[in-house]
Amino acid sequence: MADQGGSQHGIARTSRVRTEAQRQSDLDRIQKYKDLESQLRSLVQSQGADPQEIYTLTTRLLRLNPEYYTVWNVRRRALISGLFSRPSPGSSCSKASSSFSASDTTTTSTAASSPSSSTAATRPSPPSPTAGRSGTTLDNNTPSENENKEKEKNEEEDLKLLETELNFTIPLLLESPKCYWIWSYRLWLLRQAIERLSVAAAKRIWEAELKLAGKMLSKDPRNFHAWGYRRHVVETLESKALNGTSLVEQEFAYTTRMIESKLSNFSAWHSRSKLIPRLLDERGADENARRGFLDQELGYIRRALNVGPEDQSLWYYHQFLVLNIVSPVGHPTIVPGFSLEDRVTYMTRELEEMKDLLEDYDDEKLIYEALLEYTLYLCGLEGRKPEPEERDDLVKWLTKLKELDPMRNGRWADLERDQALTELLPGVEQGGIPILQR
Amino acid sequence: MTQNPKKLPEKLQLATSAHVKYIQSLDTRKDEYDYWLTEHLRLNGLYWGLTALHLLGEPDTLPRPETIDFVLSCQHENGGFGAAPGHDAHMLSTVSAVQILATIDAFDELESRGKGKAQVGKYIANLQNRQTGTFAGDEWGEEDTRFLYGAFNALSLLGLLRLVDVDKAVSHIAACANIDGGYGVSPGAESHSGQIFTCVAALTIAGRQDLIDKERLGRWLSERQTASGGLNGRPEKMEDVCYSWWVLSSLEMIGKTHWVDKQQLINFILRCQDTEKGGISDRPGDMVDVWHTLFGITGLSLLDYPGLEPVDEVYCMPKSAITRILGR
Numbered sequence: 001m002a003d004q005g006g007s008q009h010g011i012a013r014t015s016r017v018r019t020e021a022q023r024q025s026d027l028d029r030i031q032k033y034k035d036l037e038s039q040l041r042s043l044v045q046s047q048g049a050d051p052q053e054i055y056t057l058t059t060r061l062l063r064l065n066p067e068y069y070t071v072w073n074v075r076r077r078a079l080i081s082g083l084f085s086r087p088s089p090g091s092s093c094s095k096a097s098s099s100f101s102a103s104d105t106t107t108t109s110t111a112a113s114s115p116s117s118s119t120a121a122t123r124p125s126p127p128s129p130t131a132g133r134s135g136t137t138l139d140n141n142t143p144s145e146n147e148n149k150e151k152e153k154n155e156e157e158d159l160k161l162l163e164t165e166l167n168f169t170i171p172l173l174l175e176s177p178k179c180y181w182i183w184s185y186r187l188w189l190l191r192q193a194i195e196r197l198s199v200a201a202a203k204r205i206w207e208a209e210l211k212l213a214g215k216m217l218s219k220d221p222r223n224f225h226a227w228g229y230r231r232h233v234v235e236t237l238e239s240k241a242l243n244g245t246s247l248v249e250q251e252f253a254y255t256t257r258m259i260e261s262k263l264s265n266f267s268a269w270h271s272r273s274k275l276i277p278r279l280l281d282e283r284g285a286d287e288n289a290r291r292g293f294l295d296q297e298l299g300y301i302r303r304a305l306n307v308g309p310e311d312q313s314l315w316y317y318h319q320f321l322v323l324n325i326v327s328p329v330g331h332p333t334i335v336p337g338f339s340l341e342d343r344v345t346y347m348t349r350e351l352e353e354m355k356d357l358l359e360d361y362d363d364e365k366l367i368y369e370a371l372l373e374y375t376l377y378l379c380g381l382e383g384r385k386p387e388p389e390e391r392d393d394l395v396k397w398l399t400k401l402k403e404l405d406p407m408r409n410g411r412w413a414d415l416e417r418d419q420a421l422t423e424l425l426p427g428v429e430q431g432g433i434p435i436l437q438r
Numbered sequence: 439m440t441q442n443p444k445k446l447p448e449k450l451q452l453a454t455s456a457h458v459k460y461i462q463s464l465d466t467r468k469d470e471y472d473y474w475l476t477e478h479l480r481l482n483g484l485y486w487g488l489t490a491l492h493l494l495g496e497p498d499t500l501p502r503p504e505t506i507d508f509v510l511s512c513q514h515e516n517g518g519f520g521a522a523p524g525h526d527a528h529m530l531s532t533v534s535a536v537q538i539l540a541t542i543d544a545f546d547e548l549e550s551r552g553k554g555k556a557q558v559g560k561y562i563a564n565l566q567n568r569q570t571g572t573f574a575g576d577e578w579g580e581e582d583t584r585f586l587y588g589a590f591n592a593l594s595l596l597g598l599l600r601l602v603d604v605d606k607a608v609s610h611i612a613a614c615a616n617i618d619g620g621y622g623v624s625p626g627a628e629s630h631s632g633q634i635f636t637c638v639a640a641l642t643i644a645g646r647q648d649l650i651d652k653e654r655l656g657r658w659l660s661e662r663q664t665a666s667g668g669l670n671g672r673p674e675k676m677e678d679v680c681y682s683w684w685v686l687s688s689l690e691m692i693g694k695t696h697w698v699d700k701q702q703l704i705n706f707i708l709r710c711q712d713t714e715k716g717g718i719s720d721r722p723g724d725m726v727d728v729w730h731t732l733f734g735i736t737g738l739s740l741l742d743y744p745g746l747e748p749v750d751e752v753y754c755m756p757k758s759a760i761t762r763i764l765g766r
Contacts, residue, residue: 008725009678013712029471041524065475070526073578184580222675228627266673270628273617312661312673316618323617408660410696 036061044074051082059168066172069181076188083161084196085154158196162205165189170212177216183225187232194241203242209233214254221258227267248278263304266313273320276334287337294334294346297321302353309357309364318370322350326377340381347378365404368397376419394419450705452743453713457731458496460716461487464728480522481512485534486732488541492756493735493747497542506544509535510552517557518576529565529575532558533588540595541759559598562589571606572624582623583614587636590643591753595763599643608646611637619654631662631671631684638688639752652692659689660697667702668721678720679710679730682737683754690740690751700741707734 018026040057043049058075061068166189173182190209193202213230216223234251238244252275258268276297280290298321304314324334325346335342354371361367372394379386386394402412464487467473476483484505491499512519512535518527519535536558539548548555565574565585573585586607593599613625614637620629621637634655641647662669662685668677669685682703689695709722710730717726718734739749748757760766 008727008730009720011725013719013723013725023469026471027469030469030474033471033474065478067475067478069478069528070520070524073526073576076578180580184575184578187580188578222672224623224628224630224672228623231626264674267628270616274626316673320617407663407699407702408697410698411657411660411694414697 033061033064036064040071040074051078054078055083062172066176066179066182072181072185076185079161079165079192084192085158155197155201158192159201159205162189162193162197166205166208173216174219177220177223178225180225183229187229190233190236194236199241199243203237203244206233206237206242210237217258221262221265222267224267227271231271246278246282248275248282251275252279259304263308264311264313266316269313269317273317280334287335290335290337294321294324297334298350305357306360309361309367312366315366315370319373322347322374322377325350326381344378344381347374347381350374351378363404365401368401368404372397372401372415450708452708452738452745453711453716454494454745456713456716457711457718457735458491458494458499458716460712460726461491461728461731462499463716478521478525480525481509481519481531481534481538482521483728484508485538486728488538489749489755490728490732490735492541492759493739493749495745495747497756502542502544505538505542506547506551509538509544510547513552514561515553517553517559517561519558527561527576529562529573529585529588532562533592536592536595537753537755540763541755543759543762545596555596555598559593559596559601562593563598563601565589566602566607568603568606571603571608571610573607583611583621583633583636583640584623586610587640590640594643595753604644608641608644608649611640612649615649615651619651619656619658629658629672631659631669631681631688634659635684635688638691642691642752647692650692652694656689656692656694656697659685660694663698663703667699667706669698669703676721677706679707679718679737680720680733682707683733683740686737686740687751687754695740704738704741704743707737710734 036057040054040061043054043057055075055078058071058078061071062075065071166186169182169186169189173179173186176182186209190206193205197205210230210233213226213233216226217230220226234247236242236244238247252272255268255272255275258265259272276293280293283289285293301314301318301321304311305318308314321334325338325343327333338346351371351374354367354374357364357367358371375386375390375394379390398412398416402409405412464483484500488500488505491497509519511523512521512525512531514520514527516527517532518529519532520527521531525531539545545555548558562573565576566572566589567574567581570581571586572581572583573589574581575585589602590599590607593601610625611621614621614623614627614633616622616629618629620631621634622628622630623633627633638647638650638655641649661673662671662681664670664677666677668679669681670677671681671684686695686698686703689697706722707718710719710724711717711734712719712726715726716731717728718731719726720730735746736749736754739746740751749755750757750760753760
């Protein structure tokens with residue numbers, strides 16, 4: 001297995017025949033690319049090579065091929081080993097040699113120590129030696145004036161360099177928004193900001209990053225790299241490392257904006273569902289506030305379903321709310337204080353709403369699916385089998401599902417078997433007589 | 439089953455020999471710029487091509503000695519493999535290397551001429567984040583459930599799963615579960631079919647399928663089939679041949695492959711072939727590549743398409759190789 005970088009997506013099949021001129025032009029490009037590559041390789045292998053020179057070559061190579069992960073690593077090493085004001089404070093990565101180097105001495109210890117450093121940004125108290133700048137200051141209670149000046153100057157230079165780096169990747173990211181290596185390089189830079197800069201300066205950089213994540217998402221609202229990236233940036237901005245406070249209200253409002261610009265955004269609905277438990281906790285919401293919140297969300301999703309009942313994104317969110325209604329106490333839920341009676345009342349009301357929806361859309365299979373599922377939830381809540389009237393409905397809806405959605409017939413057959421719906425039918429012999437022949 | 443509404447022309451079938459030729463030709467394209475731009479995927483590409491050839495019933499197409507030589511030439515002192523000679527070691531290429539050597543029964547060469555199984559195991563185990571249980575891709579720390587699955591896949595093939603904290607990794611996967619039954623790239627991330635495959639397969643290797651909400655996951659996965667017959671990766675997205683693997687193998691692992699329309703999926707995959715020059719694309723009429731070629735073929739294999747070798751739904755390798763190594 002591996003990621004799909006380099007594979008073709010959505011590019012129309014064309015004739016593979018090249019003219020001789022095209023072939024020659026390809027060969028020229030290849031030559032230039034390979035020259036650049038071997039130039040970099042020999043530089044990395046030479047003792048005492050100038051990191052600045054290595055760095056400049058990686059810029060040229062990465063512009064041609066941002067998927068070349070080894071070159072991103074070479075660039076990191078150039079930064080750590082000479083361009084930043086001092087070697088990486090936290091990691092032994094500076095010692096790791098590139099496979100570009102002749103004497104291949106990459107050690108396992110670098111690999112061993114580093115994965116945890118990736119979480120340093122969000123960890124409240126990273127174990128030494130990742131304490132970084134602020135740690136150095138603490139160790140040294142009476143820094144001389146000169147040392148302070150030196151430190152400030154270094155920080156300024158590191159800041160400049162980090163900003164240059166962040167800017168370098170932006171056009172690459174806009175061109176290849178799904179390239180894992182670029183995202184991962186940016187995150188590494190951002191962690192460097194925490195290790196090398198004052199909290200205030202690092203915070204400004206991370207805040208700018210949140211804007212970038214927003215920009216990427218406005219270009220492609222479903223890019224899950226960008227959503228994951230945004231989540232990570234928010235988490236770090238909230239962390240102690242950046243003297244952060246909760247951004248849950250702001251992020252919740254962000255999902256509302258994204259949903260309102262396009263209802264069919266599963267990613268935004270998902271993100272919303274993940275934020276809600278914390279949102280309510282941090283609001284210190286009491287029973288009433290929680291009930292009010294649930295009502296409001298149910299109203300919100302119902303209005304959406306009235307416009308787009310064929311949209312799976314909406315149904316997954318509705319399902320999330322319904323599971324909050326029917327789930328047992330103790331689960332992180334919107335209304336943990338609901339009595340059984342409350343749950344039954346809400347479930348009954350949702351079922352009525354779904355039936356109303358059928359009035360307008362009687363051939364939308366997702367409504368039938370919801371009706372079936374929710375009816376069984378209601379029975380489960382009340383610890384009973386379906387009433388005769390409900391049985392008729394269940395059978396009717398299942399019949400409709402088979403008709404509207406024959407692709408998933410295997411699933412409907414299992415549902416029929418598991419719920420013993422055939423046996424529930426009044427006046428039908430046992431033994432799998434199809435409901436359709438009723 | 440109902441009648442298939444989109445009946446195919448009779449002659450639409452798997453263009454086996456064209457695909458074999460296409461895969462064979464991949465390493466002869468050195469005069470194409472793209473060949474060089476994709477060098478960072480060379481070892482993965484070899485795994486994709488080799489696996490496809492084995493499933494197509496042509497296991498000897500790529501010469502075994504050269505294959506082993508190339509794989510071993512990508513290995514570093516620390517045991518890890520880079521994508522090609524001169525590329526840094528990474529989890530993804532290391533897993534591909536192990537899968538290739540496992541498929542062609544060459545672990546003994548790894549012992550005698552390479553750095554040995556134990557060193558590979560050590561490289562992978564060192565990438566585990568012992569606090570959270572998940573895995574990084576390399577020393578620079580990017581974490582993703584893809585790497586966790588890769589680690590479980592390779593380590594179990596090497597018989598070295600004991601080198602890592604399996605329980606911690608399992609609880610990390612559990613933390614990636616969503617209320618819709620699916621799994622994301624990290625805790626909090628939305629469900630994504632590729633990530634679901636990695637999590638479900640890792641849980642299967644760990645013997646912890648009990649943690650999966652199979653009903654709900656099966657429902658989510660079966661809704662990935664669109665009117666075209668193909669499968670998409672997330673709600674309201676376009677279908678794509680590669681999900682014929684990620685979605686279908688996950689369904690297979692939880693015993694619910696029959697929740698999608700197999701015939702329509704077969705037809706969709708077959709429509710994505712370049713029957714003349716070989717290879718399979720993401721959607722009908724698009725450019726082919728070896729990645730989609732493999733996952734089209736593995737999908738067809740899971741669907742019992744005639745003439746294909748069975749694929750293992752957990753390891754994405756020929757079932758015969760998995761039986762030989764794991765005895766299952």
